[in-house]
Amino acid sequence: MTAAVTTPGVTAVPPLAGFTVGVTAARRAEELGTMLERRGAVVQQGPALRIVPLADDTELADATRGLIARPPDVTVATTGIGFRGWVEAADGWGIAEDLLAALGSGKLLARGPKARGAIRASGLVDAWSPASESSAEVLDHLLDMGVDGLRIAVQLHGEPLPDVVEALRMAGAEVVEVPVYRWLPPADLGPLDRLIDSVLCGGIDVLAFTSAPAAASLLARADERGVRGSMLDALRGPVLALCVGPVTAAPLEALDVPTLQPQRSRLGAMVRQLESELPARARRLPVAGHLLELRGHAVLVDGELRTVPPAGMALLRALARRPGRVVSRPELLRALPGGSGDEHAVETAMARLRGSLGRPKLVQTVVKRGYRLALDPGAGPGSAGGHCVHGAVR
Known part of the structure; x- marks a missing residue:
């Protein structure tokens, strides 16, 4: 972590003081903004998405009832907050016990420690979790054990996992995708438009992304306004694209936008990576x-x-x-x-x-x-x- 700038007789300057960070997140945006502000940054919020509440999500309800009717052989939990939200939504529909019984009848895999904790908090037991917290390692584990003829429930973490799902289906599995929360464009486009305007006029130093759909949504809105090319020029030039991990960075890097990512896909690690590298670029x-x-x-x-x-x-x-x-x-x-x-x-x-x-x-x-x-x-x-x-x- 980069220490605050100090000069004898001068008050220490926080590492991100003098920089402006645009936050595109909807979920945990306040938490991320607070971490950045504590390190001296000016934060401009411009949510690129909104989340469909779980209890109102008919797609999740249908997937849940389908799994209760035909329990899966394997369930993959990718995030702790997503798994807990899924169980809470099922509780609201009066079918939580049935869901847990269905999932418990098969094998549960957790992508990381938070997902493992959520599984155990629900009274279930996980069978395996990768050290890397990587969806790719989960996929390799499933393919190694053999999935032909198995019914596998994959709890999505806010965005599709087409590579994982397609690979499992190609290997003979029946895959049920469980969208524990879904992204839609923001109901109020004003903050996002103001953030885009700030980027284009040079008022933003860093754009922070915590999900791939947020990056896609921001570029889609820029396209609607006829400024997609200018936005990409900014992200390839003076504006740093800060991403929580490789899944989030993928749609930007596919467009030749360089990104900064932490080694671990966590908000805290992302902010620490920024405070370590951004002052060095001054x-x-x-x-x-x-x-x-x-x-x-x-x-x-x-x-x-x-x-x-x-x-x-x-x-x-x-x-x-x-x-x-x-x-x-x-x-x-x-x-x-x-x-x-x-x-x-x-x-x-x-x-x-x-x-x-x-x-x-x-x-x-x-x-x-x-x-x-x-x-x-x-x-x-x-x-x-x-x-x-x-x-x-x-």
Whole structure:
């Protein structure tokens, strides 16, 4: 885990301070947002999905009654929350005891420790669980033991498992898919649309995904709005796609979107992975005797967090692309959000940027030419001052 940034005499800065994370989750979104905020991140919620309540899900009810009528030889529990919810929904329908008796008459496999705990909490006993918590390892175990002629119930975990189901059927099994919760588009598209807009205007540093359907739903909504291409460009470029695991990442990686994933598919592990890697991606520059670190919506100056307005950050990033070199006012004007055609907007935003940084000499004015970051001598190309020959610096 990355420690908070510290400088003598300066309050420690949380590892995710200055970064904005978009959360697309519906389930456990508040929990994920709280973990991110504790580490200093600004969180923007934009649920890409909504969950059909289990008790109202006729597809689950039909699958449950079918398994009671013809009990399975093997049941695969993939998530603890899903298995518990399934039993609770059956209890609401008055058939929980019948369901447990049907499942208990066969063999139960658990994909991981949480699913195993849910099985045992219901009074049943699991026969096997993989060390890897992997659906692929569960499939290999089933195929090794032989499934020809067996009736197998597979509790889905919010998304289909076509590879697992197809492989079992090809091996001769009768597979009953049990959708313990189903995803639908959000009833209120406003938060999702605002999140998409924030991504496209550069206001989001990280998009967090906890399910493959959330990624698919976000891209489907972007497509409906005619901005799918721009969204993919953002995810392939400045916006980091953070995924809880390989199943969630699969639809993004199929579109050549790079993803960041933890080794274990857990929310806590995902957040720890982010706090370990995201600060290391920040741009650091030695400027005017100070260390400048550019984060999403803020800057660290010698380890001190300085919040910068969006226009100021746009100017600062334009200057940092060519540190030490002069950037003209017309070029800086094009970098400003809002599409203003008045170069006076650059001067106004620059004055606010300098005020936000608290050290005006970090950005120098080059008379009649533009502005430059005052990169320390020897720090890199453009540091010797040769690019200011045609304009006095002040």
